[in-house]
Amino acid sequence: DAKTTQPPSMDCAEGRAANLPCNHSTISGNEYVYWYRQIHSQGPQYIIHGLKNNETNEMASLIITEDRKSSTLILPHATLRDTAVYYCIVRVDSGSQGNLIFGKGTKLSVKP
Amino acid sequence: NAGVMQNPRHLVRRRGQEARLRCSPMKGHSHVYWYRQLPEEGLKFMVYLQKENIIDESGMPKERFSAEFPKEGPSILRIQQVVRGDSAAYFCASSPLLQGRDTEAFFGQGTRLTVV
Numbered sequence: 740d741a742k743t744t745q746p747p748s749m750d751c752a753e754g755r756a757a758n759l760p761c762n763h764s765t766i767s768g769n770e771y772v773y774w775y776r777q778i779h780s781q782g783p784q785y786i787i788h789g790l791k792n793n794e795t796n797e798m799a800s801l802i803i804t805e806d807r808k809s810s811t812l813i814l815p816h817a818t819l820r821d822t823a824v825y826y827c828i829v830r831v832d833s834g835s836q837g838n839l840i841f842g843k844g845t846k847l848s849v850k851p
Numbered sequence: 852n853a854g855v856m857q858n859p860r861h862l863v864r865r866r867g868q869e870a871r872l873r874c875s876p877m878k879g880h881s882h883v884y885w886y887r888q889l890p891e892e893g894l895k896f897m898v899y900l901q902k903e904n905i906i907d908e909s910g911m912p913k914e915r916f917s918a919e920f921p922k923e924g925p926s927i928l929r930i931q932q933v934v935r936g937d938s939a940a941y942f943c944a945s946s947p948l949l950q951g952r953d954t955e956a957f958f959g960q961g962t963r964l965t966v967v
Contacts, residue, residue: 773955782855782942782958783894826893838907839884839956841894 742766743827748846751821757814759845761827764808769831772803774812776823777844783826786812817849853877855945855959856925863965870930870937872962876945883926884956885918888940900926933966940964 744762751757763772773788787794787801789810794801800813814821826844856875864870876883881901886894899907900920911918915933920926930937940963944956 777894780940780961782944782960784958785955788955838896838899838909839886839894840896841886843893 742829742840743842745825745827745842745845747843748848750848750850751814751817753819753849753851754816757812757817757821757847757849759812759814759825759827759847760809761812762809763827763829766807766829767831770829771831772801772807772810773828773830773839774799774801775826775828775839775841776821777826778820778823783841786825817847819849819851821847822849823847855943855957857941857943857959857962859962860960861963861965863967864933865967866934867932870933870964870966872928872930872941872943872964873925874928874943874945874959875925876943877947877957880945880947880957882946883920884944884946885926885928886942886944888942888961890939894942897928930964933964935966938964938966 742765771788771790774786775783777783787796787799789801789803803810824844824846826841828839855877858873883900885897887897888894897910898918902920903922915931917929940961942958942961944958946956
């Protein structure tokens with residue numbers, strides 16, 4: 740079973756920030772938080788990952804709470820092309836991607 | 852720099868036939884992973900391979916399924932004597948080996964297997 744909990748669906752207006760929450764209350768000290776997304780019928784796409792500190796890249800920002808029991812993925816200016824299922828995954832840093840445990844994710848619908 | 856290439860994109864097989872799914876990892880990547888996605892469900896890990904070695908096959912069904920990643924050529928996921936329940940999207944991912952640093956996985960576009 741996935742070690743994360745996400746809302747099944749969310750809506751966001753185009754141009755607005757999309758804030759996707761994830762609970763991972765049983766996360767261990769050496770586990771990272773990863774986010775992937777899957778646009779309809781395509782392969783999953785890596786977005787961002789972090790351990791303790793907040794992270795930002797060209798796609799998104801990742802905010803991790805101080806106790807690391809939850810995190811939020813932020814898409815600062817959502818577009819229609821951001822409509823996808825977003826997966827929050829926790830895993831140990833093992834030097835390479837291995838067994839990713841995908842839950843059901845959050846289906847984000849960006850509306851015009 | 853081509854991404855992870857999977858072929859065929861769509862495959863139709865009759866019950867009892869064999870299905871062969873191919874995956875060419877990104878250039879320079881030595882790790883390959885196969886996932887299965889049943890209709891309306893999330894992705895499930897099947898197997899993790901390095902060149903000529905199976906590292907983790909904990910998600911592979913015990914019968915009819917096999918995977919290989921030979922020294923030369925693509926990784927192959929083989930399903931023998933397919934049944935209707937094997938109908939799914941099969942995704943391959945690859946990653947490089949970077950000692951001491953975690954890396955992301957790059958996914959292909961998948962092969963959609965339909966068993967009729």
